[in-house]
Structure formats: C-alpha cells, structure tokens
Amino acid sequence: MAAKYLEMSKPPGPAAFWFGLGAAIRSVGKAVDEAGRLMQMETGHDEKLPIPCTVVTVGAKAPTIGQSFVAPSATVAGDVMLDTGASVWYGAVVRAHGSRVTIGEMSCVQENAIVTSKPTAPVSVGKLVTIGAGSLVEGATLLDGCSVGPGCVVSPGSSIGAKAILAAGSVLAPKATVPAGQLWAGKPAKKVGDVTAADADGAVADARAMCALSIVHSEHAWMSLDDIEFTALQYKIEGNRPENWNQLLRDAPSFEEMPKLRTRIAEVTAQLG
Secondary structure, eight states, rough: HHHHHHTTTSSOOOHHHHHHHHHHHHHHHHHHHHHHHHHHGGGOOOOOOOOOEEOOBBBOOOOOOOSOOOOTTEEEEEEEOOOTTTOOOTOEEOOOOSSSSSEEETOOOOOOEEEOOOOOOOOETTTTTTEEEOEEESEEEEEOOOOTTTTEEOHHHHEEEOOOHHHHHHHHEETOOTTTEEEETTTEEEEEEEHHHHHHHHHHHHHHHHHHOOOOOOOHTTHHHHHHHHHHHHHHHHHHOEEEEHHTTTTTTTTOOOHHHHHHHHHHHHHHH
C-alpha cells in the first residue's frame, strides 16, 4: 500500500528528467552553503551528518546477525554472532576484541550495556539470558537462563551458571564463578541466597518478552522514510474518524484495520511459544 501511495505522489514525466533536475538543484544548494561558510571565515562551522555504524567489520571479520534485532543506535563490531531472536538494544555496544562474542538464542543486551571480549577471553552468552541496562560484561561466560541486573560489572574470566541471578549494581570479580541457581549481590558480589523457581521462571519470561518486543521494534526501527510517513498518515486519518467508522466498514472486502501495538506483541509472543 505504501508503494502505491509513493507511486501516486510522483511528478508527471520521465524519471530521468526529474532526477537530473533534482541533482542540479542539490548541487546549487551545496554551492550556496559552501559560499556562506567561506563568508563566515574562521567563525564558520562545517556541519556534517554523522553516519551511524550499527554493524562494523573489524580485521576482516564481520558480525553475523541473522534473524535478530540490532537497534539503530546500537553498535555490533567484529567477530560477533547473534543467534535467532537475540537483541541488542538502543545505545548498547557488542564488540569482539581479539576473540569471539556469541549471544545465544532469545538473549538480550539491554540499553547502554557493553559486552566485549578480550584477546584471551571470549564472551559466551547462552539462551534466554538478560544483560541489564548499563551493565559491562568482559570476557565472561553466561549460561542459559541466567540474568545480569542493570548496572552490573562482570569481569574477565568469570562465569554465571544456568538460571543464576546477579543482582543490580553488583561487581563480579575476575575469574569468579556463580554456581547454577544461586543469587549473588554486592561489590564484590557474593552469594546471598538461592534463586527460587518463581524467580527463575520470571527471568526466562522476561527474556521471552524482550524477544517478542524486539521483533516489533525491528518491524518499525528499520522502516523506510516513505513507509513511516505513510503509516503516520494512516493513523492520523484513523484517529479522526467517528468511533463507529471501523464497524461500518468491517464488512467491506478491502477493509484492513491498522495494527495495534498490544495486539502485535501478543501475536509475536504466541508465535514464540
């Protein structure tokens, strides 16, 4: 539908003519801007639009993304492998430095977290693992279903066992090991208890929910500008219609209701099982 809308908005005449005219106008605009900058002399400022570096090849090794979500403001660099359903959220950095970083199926690196390997210490993250916002994970191993709270530091050579939890703000010392099913907290982190079945199930449920949400974000974060403008127009039109408008048209063959966020998340969650 968006493609049809774009086709209807095109000016009449051959495309080559409009392309040439547009290129000429843009070149004139650049020349005028450069002339203005020269007139300002040393007080002038050369404005440049930064190019986002979401996926970066380092040392001839490119990240393997697959069916996973990398937010537009996140960075994934070097020998990084994201398994199916994995997600790297806004402002996060996943970087391979001399050895590989593996993020397992349906695991998430939340906002502003940093995951980086070391030359002699790779990073291995299992399935359904949550790395909380603002955390730092360096050269560590995180097994299936474990959870790292927001603002944690997981030092090189350390490991967190399956379904274990590192509480928010904790610092796990280098080469420390959190056994499976234990709750650790503090600076440095120490055992403070055992993870209950409810807490372990909750951590896995949170990871699944983040995976479902990442699919919805992926559908919208990488939309083209034309699709974004068209969708916004459709929502605006729908918002100004009478309350019974959809009911009046529900039997029309061409009727297609605009998707609701809550409905879409529920659909994706059901598909994940």
